[in-house]
Amino acid sequence: MGMDYVSALVPPFVMAVFFVFLVKTIVKSQGGANKAKEDAAVDAVLARAEAARQTGN
Secondary structure (H helix, E strand, C coil), rough: CCCCHHHHHHHHHHHHHHHHHHHHHHHHHHCCCCCHHHHHHHHHHHHHHHHHHHHCC
16 A cells, blocks of 8 residues: 555656756756746745655655
């Protein structure tokens, strides 16, 4: 039963991490006037992914 719970949580977390790195790469390559706002959005996604990971533990 424990492994079913872990396997149900891992794919969304892995996808969230992949998405965060993708967004970070895009943001770093853009820069410009909206950089601070985009960085804040990335930080929010990171915080959400971390919170989801902690609730799984």
